[in-house]
Amino acid sequence: MDKRVKKAMExxxxxxxxxxxxxxxxxxxxxxxxxxxxxxxxxxxGARAKEIIFTNGGTESDNLAIFGVVHAVTGGIGKLTxxxxxxxxxxxEAEFPNPSLSSVSRSHIITTKFEHHAVxxxxxxxxKEGFEVTYLDVGKEGVVKPEDVKRALRPETILVSIMYxxxxxxxxxxxxxxxxxxxxxxxxxxGKLLxxxxxxxxxxxESKFSSSVFPYFHTDACQAPxxxxxxxxxxxxxxxTINGSKIYGPKGIGLLYAKNGIKLEPLLYGGEQERKLxxxxxxxxxxxxxxxxxxxxxxxxxxxxxxxxKLRNYFISRLLGEIPKTVLNGHPTQRLPNNINVSxxxxxxxxxxxxxxxxxxxxxxxxxxxxxxxxxSHVILAIGKSRAYAHGAMRFSLGRSTTKKDIDYxxxxxxxxxxxxxxxxxxxxxx
Amino acid sequence: xxxxxxxxxxxxxxxxxxxxxxxxxxxPKEGEFDSYGEVGSLACxxxxxxxxxxxxxxxxxxxFKWQTWGCATAIASASAFAExxxxxxxxxxxxxxxxxxxxxxxxxxxxxxxKFHCSxxxxxxxxxAVENYRNKK
Numbered sequence: 001m002d003k004r005v006k007k008a009m010e011x012x013x014x015x016x017x018x019x020x021x022x023x024x025x026x027x028x029x030x031x032x033x034x035x036x037x038x039x040x041x042x043x044x045x046g047a048r049a050k051e052i053i054f055t056n057g058g059t060e061s062d063n064l065a066i067f068g069v070v071h072a073v074t075g076g077i078g079k080l081t082x083x084x085x086x087x088x089x090x091x092x093e094a095e096f097p098n099p100s101l102s103s104v105s106r107s108h109i110i111t112t113k114f115e116h117h118a119v120x121x122x123x124x125x126x127x128k129e130g131f132e133v134t135y136l137d138v139g140k141e142g143v144v145k146p147e148d149v150k151r152a153l154r155p156e157t158i159l160v161s162i163m164y165x166x167x168x169x170x171x172x173x174x175x176x177x178x179x180x181x182x183x184x185x186x187x188x189x190x191g192k193l194l195x196x197x198x199x200x201x202x203x204x205x206e207s208k209f210s211s212s213v214f215p216y217f218h219t220d221a222c223q224a225p226x227x228x229x230x231x232x233x234x235x236x237x238x239x240x241t242i243n244g245s246k247i248y249g250p251k252g253i254g255l256l257y258a259k260n261g262i263k264l265e266p267l268l269y270g271g272e273q274e275r276k277l278x279x280x281x282x283x284x285x286x287x288x289x290x291x292x293x294x295x296x297x298x299x300x301x302x303x304x305x306x307x308x309x310k311l312r313n314y315f316i317s318r319l320l321g322e323i324p325k326t327v328l329n330g331h332p333t334q335r336l337p338n339n340i341n342v343s344x345x346x347x348x349x350x351x352x353x354x355x356x357x358x359x360x361x362x363x364x365x366x367x368x369x370x371x372x373x374x375x376x377s378h379v380i381l382a383i384g385k386s387r388a389y390a391h392g393a394m395r396f397s398l399g400r401s402t403t404k405k406d407i408d409y410x411x412x413x414x415x416x417x418x419x420x421x422x423x424x425x426x427x428x429x430x431x
Numbered sequence: 432x433x434x435x436x437x438x439x440x441x442x443x444x445x446x447x448x449x450x451x452x453x454x455x456x457x458x459p460k461e462g463e464f465d466s467y468g469e470v471g472s473l474a475c476x477x478x479x480x481x482x483x484x485x486x487x488x489x490x491x492x493x494x495f496k497w498q499t500w501g502c503a504t505a506i507a508s509a510s511a512f513a514e515x516x517x518x519x520x521x522x523x524x525x526x527x528x529x530x531x532x533x534x535x536x537x538x539x540x541x542x543x544x545x546k547f548h549c550s551x552x553x554x555x556x557x558x559x560a561v562e563n564y565r566n567k568k
Contacts, residue, residue, distance in 0.1 A: 348476060350502035354439070358449065368476045369502035374549060376476065388473040424454035426480040426498035427473065
């Protein structure tokens with residue numbers, strides 16, 4: 001966490017400890033801090049203050065966006081009635097009580113194969129509830145084709161959720177182009193254009209739906225604020241997830257931007273905080289910290305991106321040049337300035353991570369061995385690489401404190417580590 | 432405060448992982464070993480190969496070497512297994528066949544439960560090598 005963030009949070013632990021929902025002085029001070037943070041954040045996002053909902057992090061924001069939209073559209077939790085189920089208890093038929101969707105047999109969601117698990121597993125859950133989910137391919141370079149989104153859109157599509165930048169391979173998705181496609185689709189009636197009358201040539205002269213409000217477009221932008229434009233107007237998104245810990249802010253805090261007018265069903269029920277969309281006493285210091293972290297990210301974005309992109313390219317060229325049988329995962333340039341992800345073949349990720357840890361270098365791997373489920377990275381598999389590549393996938397993230405010297409140090413120790421691991425490896429993968 | 436170890440596995444695992452014993456460097460020479468066994472796959476993320484040389488008179492293991500591609504515990508358990516069976520100039524095959532994954536884990540000062548099944552492969556590869564050896568005879 002950035003020291004400036006810590007400093008901004010400092011007064012809200014013991015000094016100004018009030019509950020922002022109280023009307024005594026201490027409460028008003030806390031309320032003022034929360035609302036100032038909300039306004040500051042709204043300004044950075046090009047949004048209105050009331051469009052910002054504070055949550056406990058990226059995962060919750062993603063869940064609120066997905067289940068919130070879907071349950072609001074389909075009539076809320078529990079109202080989606082399963083008529084019949086298969087042997088495993090999965091619904092095979094479902095009824096939607098919302099009359100506006102009565103003609104629609106199944107609501108449809110579009111996402112991608114390499115989303116963060118917060119989105120992916122939410123969509124899988126909805127799949128089990130009877131919703132149809134399209135998981136878009138992301139190609140060999142890990143970039144969604146806007147054309148594929150266009151093709152996947154259907155009259156019953158209620159939500160499109162595509163991440164801004166991938167958390168493992170850093171590839172940046174064409175959010176604006178996708179938003180434009182969705183806007184055009186909606187303008188044209190969202191595929192539900194019913195012609196009542198036509199002229200002699202068969203062109204509609206009257207239609208039932210002038211435009212559709214669906215689908216909404218959600219993006220998980222957790223990786224973005226430090227390096228990419230996060231103005232919601234320019235991006236054209238309806239919902240956007242941001243969290244604190246990815247931007248040198250506190251852990252356990254995040255936000256969901258939800259465009260004015262979007263109906264959401266809350267995940268939690270309780271008091272009236274966050275317009276009833278996120279009940280529970282606000283985490284005042286963390287909210288203040290999130291706002292400060294976003295401000296710093298916003299101020300330093302250009303300068304820091306320019307600095308770090310050079311380091312990234314330097315690191316990638318040295319990795320590929322000096323360690324044989326190493327391949328880059330994801331698009332070489334359409335990626336976050338701070339992300340490097342390579343598969344180092346014939347050596348295994350967990351072993352590399354632990355040898356690097358011993359040398360004082362912290363990085364992560366797509367290898368199954370480090371995950372609870374023992375499944376290798378779904379992201380590396382989604383870009384069409386084999387499991388062996390996923391087991392050797394290494395992600396290095398650069399940050400504000402990273403210098404060329406740090407990269408030179410990694411390149412001093414890593415080639416020897418790989419040599420050692422390959423020395424007793426029986427594997428010889430052909431590229 | 433919880434007692435958080437600074438290393439994810441036991442210190443014995445770390446030692447075997449950082450300084451692995453008894454691995455084979457490069458390809459085996461003609462006649463260097465009597466038999467060979469392999470388990471694991473690229474897909475699941477662990478592959479181990481072992482080679483054995485057996486004293487035909489005494490049925491003792493004269494030499495045992497391994498190669499492993501996999502996580503720290505896979506490497507450490509291969510190294511530990513090599514050390515276990517080569518102690519006192521090599522175990523008898525019968526005795527070595529009795530070594531269970533739990534024995535290797537105990538020798539290493541314990542392994543996380545989820546790592547138990549996938550990363551202790553040395554004993555299985557060894558059994559294959561012995562099987563091949565018996566079939567050859």
